[in-house]
Amino acid sequence: MPECLAFRVPTRHPADVSGLDALIASGAVAPEEIVAVFGKTEGNGCVNDFTRPLAVMALEASLSARLGLSPAEVGARVALVMSGGTEGGLSPHLLILARRETPGAEGRAEGKAEESKALAVGTAFTDDFLPEEIGRMAQVRATASAVERAMAAAGIADIADVHFVQVKCPLLTSARIQEAAGRGHEVATHDTYASMGLSRGASALGIGLALAEIAESALDDAVIGTRTDLYSGRASASAGIELMRNEVIVLGNAPGWRGPLRIAHRVMRDGIDLSAIQGALSDLGFPVAGQLAPDQAERVVALLAKAEPSGDGLIRGRRHIMNDDSDINATRHARALVGGVAAAAIGRTDLFVSGGAEHQGPDGGGPVAVIGRIQA
Template identity: 55%
Template sequence: MPIAKVHRISASSPNDVSGLEAAIASGRIDPKGVIAVLGKTEGNGLVNDFSRGLATTALTLLFERHLPQAEAAQICLVMSGGTEGGMAPHWIVFERGKGEGGRSPALAIGRAHTLQLPYEQLGRLGEVDQVAAGVRAAMEDAGIADPADVHFVQIKCPLLTAQRIAEAEARGAAVATRDTLKSMSLSRAASALGAAVALGEIDRAAITEAQIGSDWSLWSGRASTSAGIELVNHEIVVLGMSKDWSGPLAIDHAVMRDGIDIEPVRAALQRLGLGAAGQLDPAQRNKMVALLAKAEASHDGRLRGHRHTMLDDSDIASTRHARGFVCGALAGLVGHAEIYVSGGAEHQGPDGGGPVAVIVDRG
């Protein structure tokens, strides 16, 4: 019976894989079982954030030292740039092993890689359909048949660059936008809607191309998408609960309606056995293996009736403000800031809010 293992490892720089290397050397991590690595790197999280590519290269070289190149290439490397505020750079390593005994149902992990996305399909229905198929493939890889058992879908999606736009236009194809920063938003949006379709949250027939990145009434409560320059396809990781898996780990999710709505997250922690009226105490904190969240500045420029200026700052992108803000709110709840907060929550939770997933060790 498969058993999921999750390791959270601190990083001193985007290419610092020494903690993973030490865990492999000690036998704590078996590279043959690694399914995915999620990383928070201290770049700007924008088009020119090459910290993500540096991290991906460092991880690839690490795993190629322990695995054949083809096997190393199957590991999903989902790098999220931007550790604003007190957010701590770190890796979250997802590993699949085998064993008997332990509690069931338990955390189940699946992954999928899509083909390269034609650049003219980015931010359009073609990307929605490709991601929906990829999420279904990742669910199958995890052995999860019922979408209701999925608690989080982490997707790394591509973006447009000037060179990619020129390549599409040379073929006579028109891209959705020539604004490379806007392309990040559209790619995240289409990918989130694809996940929502696969999970049965939104009817595919009800989505029009004009709604992608504009109709905030359409959203998924379990999708997390992150766009990056370091890939041209989609890497998809599905996390859920399955009776066919065993082990001490369990996952639950919540949806924050805005950046300070921590009570749904507290409720998810309580469902997993970490009940606390205030901040988690050290013993409970040690049982919380990983906290994953999305962050977004609301498009109306308001937060519970008061004006915010995240959208008006010409010096710092709103996604950077939102990441630091949401990380601070969640850190006050759980007692540390080694939290995976990804910015840009288009169609990921209600406008200004976002999905959150908590992984806990019940052992």
């Protein structure tokens, strides 16, 4: 019977894997059990954020030495999702997810095993995309297929049991744009920063398609990045320069899994929607009268959220300047805003808040999920 293990460790810099090394050395997790790593790095989260590939290289090197595999082979089996940007008070850290096979519970009453659900994780990867496929329907469809495979890997048959789907997706660079042009193909955009949003948006629409949140008949290339009314309430996508495929991690509560961890989600309608965070906490049995007490905060293994400035420049009717600031990118403002709201609710700052929520929740809002340890 599988159990999903989750460990949160701080990092001192993007290449710091000492927390992972300590977990393995202590016997808390075996390297072959690790299926995914989420990371928040202190880069800018934009096209030239090389803290993300630096962190990936360090993780691949650490795991390859222990698994007897090449770094490329590690990357082919472990989903490494690095999200750049720890603006405001957000704390750089890693969230390490593992799957452990344990003996099945004996002597349980008939039917009880089917009723019990625990945190489940499944991963899948698309093939590498051609530059001209990024931000277009080819990426949407490939992502939907990968989500379905990841659900199967997690043993999740009911889409209602899926609470969060994280995708790491590629972006366009000048070199990739020129490579496509050399073959006679036009890419979705020549703006490398805009390509991040299109890639995230296509990935999110693929998640929505797989989870029956969006009808395929509503989708074509033209809606990607434009139809803000089309979104998934469980999608999180982060674009990076370090890959050309989509890496998909499905998190849910599934029968047949054991352990004390559960996940719940809500959708924030804007960046200050504290009630959505409290709703997810309440679903897991946490008290929500104010900030969590320190002992309750430690039961929260992870908070995962998306952040995006609203397109109309307003939050509940009042003007914000996130989209008008030429010095600081809008997604960086949004991460700091949502990170502050989430930290006030949880009472901790090592939270996975990712910027750029195209088709990931309503305009100006986004999904939020909490993984918590259930008290017996």
